[in-house]
Amino acid sequence: MNIVIIGLGEVGRHLLSVLDKEGHDIVAVDASPKAVQNAEEHYDVASMVGYGASETLLKIAGAARADLVAAVTNHDEMNLIAALSAKQLGAKHVVARVQGTAWSEWTEGIRYGLLGVDVVINPRVLVAQELSRIARSYGASDVVDLAQDRVELVQIDLEESRVLNKPLSSVELPPHTLVSAVVRDGELFVPGGADVLVKGDRVYLIGRPDGVLAAERLFSKEREAKRVCIVGGGVVGKALARELQSQGATVMVIERDLEVAEEISAEFQGIEVVHGDGTDGALLEEEEVGTYDLFAAVTRQDEINLMAALLAQRAGCKRTATIVQRADYATIYRQLGVDIVLSPRTVASDQILRFSRGGGLHSLTVLENGQAEVVELTASPKCRAVNKPLHRMNLPRGSLLAAIVHGDDVIIPHGKDVVHPGDRVILMTTKDARPTVERLFRARGE
Amino acid sequence: MSTQARDYRGVIRPVGAVVLGIGVMIALCAGVGMIWDQFAPDPMRPQGGAAELALSAIIVSTLGLGAFLYGKRYVSERISRREATLAVSLIWIAAGACGAVPFMLGAGMSAADSFFEAVSGLTTTGATVITDIEGTLSRPLLLWRSLIQWLGGMGIVVLFVAVFPNLGAGGKHMFRGEVPGTSAEGLRPRIAETSFALWKLYGLFTLIEIALLKVLGLDLFDAVCHAFTTMSTGGFSTLDTSVGGFNRPAIEYVIACFMLIGSVNYGLYYGLLRTGSWRGLVRNIEFRSYLGIVVVAVLVLTILNLGVHDDILTSFRYSFFMVATTISSTGYGTDDYSVYSSTALTIVVLLMFVGGCAGSTAGGIKVERAVLMAKQAIAQVQKSFRPATVQLVRMGKVAVSTQVLADVASFFLIYMGCIGFGLLFVTLVEGVPVPTAFGAMLTCLSNMGPAPFHVGADNFAGYSAVSKMFFSLAMLLGRLEFFTLFALILPGFWRR
Numbered sequence: 001m002n003i004v005i006i007g008l009g010e011v012g013r014h015l016l017s018v019l020d021k022e023g024h025d026i027v028a029v030d031a032s033p034k035a036v037q038n039a040e041e042h043y044d045v046a047s048m049v050g051y052g053a054s055e056t057l058l059k060i061a062g063a064a065r066a067d068l069v070a071a072v073t074n075h076d077e078m079n080l081i082a083a084l085s086a087k088q089l090g091a092k093h094v095v096a097r098v099q100g101t102a103w104s105e106w107t108e109g110i111r112y113g114l115l116g117v118d119v120v121i122n123p124r125v126l127v128a129q130e131l132s133r134i135a136r137s138y139g140a141s142d143v144v145d146l147a148q149d150r151v152e153l154v155q156i157d158l159e160e161s162r163v164l165n166k167p168l169s170s171v172e173l174p175p176h177t178l179v180s181a182v183v184r185d186g187e188l189f190v191p192g193g194a195d196v197l198v199k200g201d202r203v204y205l206i207g208r209p210d211g212v213l214a215a216e217r218l219f220s221k222e223r224e225a226k227r228v229c230i231v232g233g234g235v236v237g238k239a240l241a242r243e244l245q246s247q248g249a250t251v252m253v254i255e256r257d258l259e260v261a262e263e264i265s266a267e268f269q270g271i272e273v274v275h276g277d278g279t280d281g282a283l284l285e286e287e288e289v290g291t292y293d294l295f296a297a298v299t300r301q302d303e304i305n306l307m308a309a310l311l312a313q314r315a316g317c318k319r320t321a322t323i324v325q326r327a328d329y330a331t332i333y334r335q336l337g338v339d340i341v342l343s344p345r346t347v348a349s350d351q352i353l354r355f356s357r358g359g360g361l362h363s364l365t366v367l368e369n370g371q372a373e374v375v376e377l378t379a380s381p382k383c384r385a386v387n388k389p390l391h392r393m394n395l396p397r398g399s400l401l402a403a404i405v406h407g408d409d410v411i412i413p414h415g416k417d418v419v420h421p422g423d424r425v426i427l428m429t430t431k432d433a434r435p436t437v438e439r440l441f442r443a444r445g446e
Numbered sequence: 447m448s449t450q451a452r453d454y455r456g457v458i459r460p461v462g463a464v465v466l467g468i469g470v471m472i473a474l475c476a477g478v479g480m481i482w483d484q485f486a487p488d489p490m491r492p493q494g495g496a497a498e499l500a501l502s503a504i505i506v507s508t509l510g511l512g513a514f515l516y517g518k519r520y521v522s523e524r525i526s527r528r529e530a531t532l533a534v535s536l537i538w539i540a541a542g543a544c545g546a547v548p549f550m551l552g553a554g555m556s557a558a559d560s561f562f563e564a565v566s567g568l569t570t571t572g573a574t575v576i577t578d579i580e581g582t583l584s585r586p587l588l589l590w591r592s593l594i595q596w597l598g599g600m601g602i603v604v605l606f607v608a609v610f611p612n613l614g615a616g617g618k619h620m621f622r623g624e625v626p627g628t629s630a631e632g633l634r635p636r637i638a639e640t641s642f643a644l645w646k647l648y649g650l651f652t653l654i655e656i657a658l659l660k661v662l663g664l665d666l667f668d669a670v671c672h673a674f675t676t677m678s679t680g681g682f683s684t685l686d687t688s689v690g691g692f693n694r695p696a697i698e699y700v701i702a703c704f705m706l707i708g709s710v711n712y713g714l715y716y717g718l719l720r721t722g723s724w725r726g727l728v729r730n731i732e733f734r735s736y737l738g739i740v741v742v743a744v745l746v747l748t749i750l751n752l753g754v755h756d757d758i759l760t761s762f763r764y765s766f767f768m769v770a771t772t773i774s775s776t777g778y779g780t781d782d783y784s785v786y787s788s789t790a791l792t793i794v795v796l797l798m799f800v801g802g803c804a805g806s807t808a809g810g811i812k813v814e815r816a817v818l819m820a821k822q823a824i825a826q827v828q829k830s831f832r833p834a835t836v837q838l839v840r841m842g843k844v845a846v847s848t849q850v851l852a853d854v855a856s857f858f859l860i861y862m863g864c865i866g867f868g869l870l871f872v873t874l875v876e877g878v879p880v881p882t883a884f885g886a887m888l889t890c891l892s893n894m895g896p897a898p899f900h901v902g903a904d905n906f907a908g909y910s911a912v913s914k915m916f917f918s919l920a921m922l923l924g925r926l927e928f929f930t931l932f933a934l935i936l937p938g939f940w941r942r
Contacts, residue, residue, distance in 0.1 A: 002635075020614060025635040041527075044614045046635040 001025065001356060002066045004091070006052035006082050007073030008035040010345040011097065011123075011352075014327060015070060016043045018349070018370065019356055027061045030073075053081040055089070064090040068355045071096045072348065076103065083117040093355045095119045097348055101235060107242070110351065119355075123348035127323055128239035128298075130347065134321065134340055135228055135294050136247055138213060139220025141202075141340045144365050146376050146426050147405045152209045153180070153365065153374055156219050157339070158201045163219055169193030174214035176412045177207030180402050180428045181372060188371040188430065190400050204367065206374075206402045206428070208410050222319060225293035226250060229317070231278030231308045232299030233257075233264045236323060236344070240298060241271055252287065254278045278308040281315070290316025296340075297322045302329055309338045357438070362424065372430045374402070377441055381421035385440040391415040398430035399437045450942045456522035457533040460620075462513025464537045464606055468544045469507025475548075475593055476500045479586025482667060488585065495584025498552040506544045525616025531933050534603050534623030538922055541602055542568055545594045552587040558911035565918040566906075567591055568598035569925035570807060572681025572777040572895030575907045575914065579686050585667065588684050592671035598925070599678020599708075599807040600648040601625060604641045611638030623930045625805065644712050647719075648807075652677045655704045662696050676704045679808045681777030681895040690780035695763055698780055702770035706740065709774035709802025731842045732803050732814045736773075739800065739813065743769045743793055750790040772797040775809035777895020779904075791898065795885075798892050809893030809924055811861060815854045817841070822851055860928045864891055868920060875913055890920035 001024045005012050008030040016039060019026055026045040029052050030036050036047045050057040052073055063069050069086035071079035076098040083096035096117050109126030112119055133143035142155035158164065163171045168179060168191055182191045183202040197203065205215050228244050230237050233255035244251050245268060252272040255261040265273040276283045278297060289295055295312040297305035297320070305322040306329075313320050321340035324330055333341045346366070354364035357375075365374040379386050385393050390401055390413050404411040405424040411417055419425055429437045476499035483493060522529060545564030549555045555563070559575045566573045572595070576582060583591065597605065603624040607617040618637040634640045652673050659669035668684050675682045685691035689701055710733060717726040727733060747765035748758065755761040764781040771778045772794050783794055801810015818839060825837035838845045868887035873880060881899035886906070889897040896904045906917065923931050933939050 023611075023636075025639070027635055040618075042615050044618055044636050044638075 001068065002062060003027070003356060004029065004058070004061050004063050004066045004069045004086065006030075006069070006071045007079070008032075008039050009072065009074055010326060011072040011348050012070075013039070014345060014349045015072070015352060016045060018353060018366075020044055022356065024356060027066075029057065029061055051078075053078050053085060055085050058082070058086055058089055066091045067093065068352075069094045070352045070355075072352070076100045080115065080117060080120070083120075084115065087116060087118070093118050095121065095352050095355060097121050097123060097352075099124050099235070099344070103235075107239075119351070121348050121351050123344035123351075124235040125239045126347045126351070127342050127344045128236045128243060130342055131236075131240050131296055131298070131321060131323075131340070132243035132247065135225040135244060135249065135296075138216035138224060139222030139319075140216060142342070144374070146363060146365075146374070147403070147410070147424055149209070150405060150410050151206065151403045151426055152212045153204060153206045153402075154212055154216060155367075156203050156205065156216065158197060158199055158203060158219065159221065160199065161219055161221065164197055164199055166196060167193060168195050168197065171197075171218075174207075174211045174218070176211035176410070177205055177215045178400075178402055178412050180204045180206045180374075180400050181367065183368055183371075186368075188368050190398055190428070190430070204428070206426070207412055211412075223293070225319065227292045228252070228294045228296060229254065229287075229289050229292040229312070231255075231295075231297040231305070233260045233273075234298070234300055236298040238264065238267075240296060241268055245271060252292070254283070254287070279304055279311060281311050284308075284311055284315045288315075292317055294319045294321060296320075300325070302326055306333055306336070306338065309333075310336065313337060367428075370431060372428060373434060374426065374428050375434075375438070376424060376426045377438075379419050379421060379423050379425050379441050383441050385425075386419050386421045386423075389416050389418055393419075393440065395440070396429075396433040396436040398433040400428045402426045402428050451940055452528070452942050453520075454529060454532050455517070455520035456525065456529050457517075457536060458513050459517030459521055460525075460533050460606065460610075461536045461540055462510050462515075462517050463610070464510070464602060465540050465544050466507055466510030466514055467602075467606075467609075468541055469503050469505075469510050471593060471597065472499055472506060472544075472548055472590060473503035475590040476503060476586050479584070479589045482589075483585050486667075488665075488667070491580065491588075492582065492584045495552050495586045499548050499586045499590065502547040502551050506547055509544070522616075524614060525619060527619045528939065530616060530619030530623050531930055531939070534620055534926065535931050535934055537603055537606070538568065538926060541598075542918065542922070545590075548587060548590050552584065552590075553582050556911065558914045559907075562906065562914040562918050563591070564594060565921050566895075567594040567680065567682060568602070569893050569921040570595055570599050570678045570680035570775070570809065571890060571893045571921045571924075572675065573889060573897065573906050573917070573921075574682070575905065577686075577905060577907050579684065588671060589667075591682050592674040592684075595678045595680035595682050596652070596674035599680060600645055604644060607638055608641035608645055611636070611642075613638070617641075624926060643716055647712055647715055648677060651704065651707060655700070658700050659697060662694070662700060664692070664697060672701065673704075676701050676776065676778075677708050677807065679705055679708045679774040679776040679802065679806075679893075681771070683778060688779040689767075690778075698763065698767050701778065702767045705770045705774040705776045705778075708776075709806045709808035710736065711803045711805035713805050729842065732817065735817050736803050736813045739797075740769055740773060743773070743797060747790055747793055750787055750793075753787060754785055768794065769797060772894070773800065773802060773808070773810075775801050775892050775894045777889075779896060783898065784900075795888070795898060798888055798894050798898075801892055809891075811858065811892075814841070815857060818846060818851065818854050819858060822855070857928065860932070861891065864920065864923060864928070868916075871916060872913060875916075876909060886917065887920060890917045891924040893921060893924050 003024050003026045005015055006029045020043040028039045028045050028047040033049045036049045040047050063086040069091040071082040073079055079096040083094040087094045094117055103122050106122050106125050109122050109129055114120045134140055137143050140154035140156050144153040181188055181204040205212055227250045230253045233253050241251050253264055254274045256277050258275050261273050261275040289312045295317040297308040299305055302324050309320040309322045319339050322338050324343050327343045327345050330341045350366050354361050361377045363376040401413050403426040404413050404419055427437055476496045480496035542565040546560035549560035549563050562575050601624045603620050607621050621637050655673040656669050660666055671684045714727045744766050748762045751761045751765050767780045800816050801812055802808025804812045804814040821839045825839055829837055865887050869883050872883035882901055885897040885899040
């Protein structure tokens with residue numbers, strides 16, 4: 001597949017690393033010679049230094065023949081113009097990322113067809129939505145909505161609970177739910193009935209939202225966050241406050257900049273706004289953050305987020321969440337004890353990556369640094385997997401058919417369930433099994 | 447400061463793979479040569495030779511397979527720039543050593559002679575230590591001698607990268623170790639595809655030349671061998687008297703044209719085939735300069751050689767071939783330049799210095815570098831009396847960065863330094879006259895072949911074993927354009 005990536009910041013580089021491994025023909029463009037040199041050094045791609053929205057440059061980069069052009073520079077307007085020009089030149093799919101305050105009014109994280117750009121992604125809003133879903137959940141550290149909110153995937157880090165130390169087959173899961181993957185010591189596997197969960201495991205539950213909520217109750221002692229403290233009143237903070245408020249939670253926002261703080265106070269009624277530094281331990285004590293169910297540090301500075309979360313933890317807050325700009329930090333943050341770590345960059349690149357897989361794919365979620373993926377696709381009428389029961393589908397090892405969406409029905413399938421042509425299916429698959437799985441559900445020769 | 451040595455065992459596997467590949471190639475030559483002898487015997491040449499080559503193939507493949515399997519536990523996740531540098535150097539040295547085995551077993555040559563011959567082949571130099579090619583080399587061995595040159599022409603590492611597409615950025619580092627500069631890059635986004643595209647073009651040209659030579663009446667065996675050594679601009683011939691031995695003007699013109707074709711940047715051909723437009727080729731500054739040099743040199747040499755050859759047509763025929771064989775650093779001979787006038791000989795030596803275009807199979811300093819140095823020199827002179835002007839060196843419309851200019855300047859310095867050191871070494875060890883030592887060093891560094899100012903027969907057989915090894919090293923340095931091999935002698939390369 002021919003791919004052009006414009007902008008080699010965090011998102012661009014993350015895209016490069018994934019797409020390079022998958023063997024695509026990539027042209028990377030950035031205005032900074034240093035960024036380009038860095039890409040040259042580490043990835044097997046062609047690269048160009050230049051202004052990403054320039055038509056001449058896009059022509060030379062081969063945007064006309066590209067299957068995907070992703071504009072992910074730090075300049076929103078440039079991204080849009082670059083995506084537009086690429087589309088006009090004949091690129092098949094174009095994606096632009098926007099993130100500035102000018103777009104903070106958006107309530108949805110993704111817009112399709114805006115100004116003629118196939119997909120416009122606002123990762124900050126996406127990440128806020130994800131945080132609000134986590135807040136609503138019972139102890140999940142990540143929540144992903146699939147099939148237009150009809151299926152939910154949650155990630156839970158296991159503490160003490162009733163499900164530990166016995167075979168999975170004897171755990172009575174609520175109806176319409178499934179343990180789709182377990183991560184132990186950094187290794188992901190698809191569990192069987194005989195596998196035993198232990199403390200420290202991370203499990204991925206999938207199912208209908210009501211069932212998943214019941215399952216969370218079983219796996220975790222945490223409950224829905226009714227009181228949430230947010231540090232940082234930027235795009236993410238505001239979007240998060242808005243989402244949480246609409247869910248009926250009590251929200252407090254700590255913001256360092258007085259003007260911004262006043263602005264938020266004016267915009268949102270019923271939200272407590274504190275003017276102060278989120279990394280000020282005394283302030284956190286004074287505002288009793290220990291009594292809050294969830295503490296979310298969402299400023300634009302990674303270091304401040306980390307310190308605020310750790311201080312809040314010391315002040316007695318049980319669940320802490322941060323966002324990180326640099327995806328590399330995520331693992332370290334978790335090791336330091338932050339419960340929930342989300343990265344707008346990863347969220348954005350996950351959205352973009354699904355276009356690199358071509359036809360029929362509706363969504364793609366990358367788990368555990370790419371060890372596994374959850375894909376949502378439409379089963380082609382001409383593919384090999386349709387019209388036969390699951391146990392005869394010959395799914396490869398390391399993969400799982402997690403859900404079938406048939407019309408308005410969501411089925412969490414068992415051996416006898418059948419995929420009909422045109423159904424949406426949600427599959428969990430490890431990296432190695434993925435090509436085989438996708439072939440099963442694609443029309444022959446596609 | 448820690449002085450711990452770096453762990454470089456990750457290179458064992460790629461080197462093993464290449465050695466294994468060379469073993470397979472030797473076996474191929476043994477088989478094809480034997481079948482050829484079976485169905486179209488040539489009583490003029492020594493018979494047999496296939497068994498010795500088969501034995502060499504077994505030895506080399508076993509070594510390669512051993513290294514390949516042993517290296518499995520040290521495979522690096524991604525080949526770093528340093529590892530790539532070492533891998534490319536080792537691949538060339540190992541390929542030279544393995545390529546020497548058939549000469550030792552098949553022709554009973556000494557180790558130093560065989561290594562010299564193999565390295566001379568691989569680096570497409572074409573200098574030889576064999577005085578009686580027709581009397582000593584069997585068909586399988588002759589085939590090997592030509593094939594090794596063909597493999598070295600486009601580059602064994604480029605072939606390696608094309609065959610193993612999963613090297614990622616590591617493949618790119620290896621590619622750069624063998625093909626310095628950026629001219630051949632960027633044909634395709636992925637380096638493996640670029641390498642594959644280059645080899646396809648190279649193979650295509652070779653096939654066309656084989657067909658043409660066959661149509662013009664050359665024996666198929668000679669056609670194949672000469673096509674291999676023309677396209678690689680190597681210069682090994684199956685005759686003692688080289689291409690001149692055929693004494694057929696048509697064949698000389700075809701070979702001369704293909705030598706010229708082989709010393710043009712292959713990226714330009716790729717662009718031509720892909721877009722179908724000649725613009726990229728015709729507007730390329732390096733290509734234009736190259737053509738200019740060729741045309742002027744042919745005209746001047748034709749006139750100067752009127753004293754040696756009787757009529758203008760004969761003079762043109764020999765001068766054209768001489769310019770083509772020299773600027774492409776091939777080294778076939780049809781004419782004896784030792785009887786040339788001093789001015790004509792100087793032109794030949796200057797052409798040897800310049801060489802072909804970057805991104806081609808030719809050796810020498812390369813036209814691109816020569817043009818850049820000339821432009822840089824003019825800019826500096828301008829600056830001496832108008833210091834405030836901005837003097838950008840341009841190549842076509844693109845301004846060349848100072849980084850590249852510094853690179854070119856240091857390349858030239860190293861080149862001249864090597865010639866200087868070589869002069870000292872050769873005159874000291876061999877006691878030959880200075881012009882002879884100079885000619886030998888220049889021919890090795892520019893991967894040309896015949897050595898001007900040589901006393902007696904134009905051949906390296908008379909040198910001592912030490913000097914042969916020294917010349918082999920010079921040929922490797924010239925082929926890999928210095929930086930890759932010289933990196934290995936810096937202590938910082940090995941320290942952590």
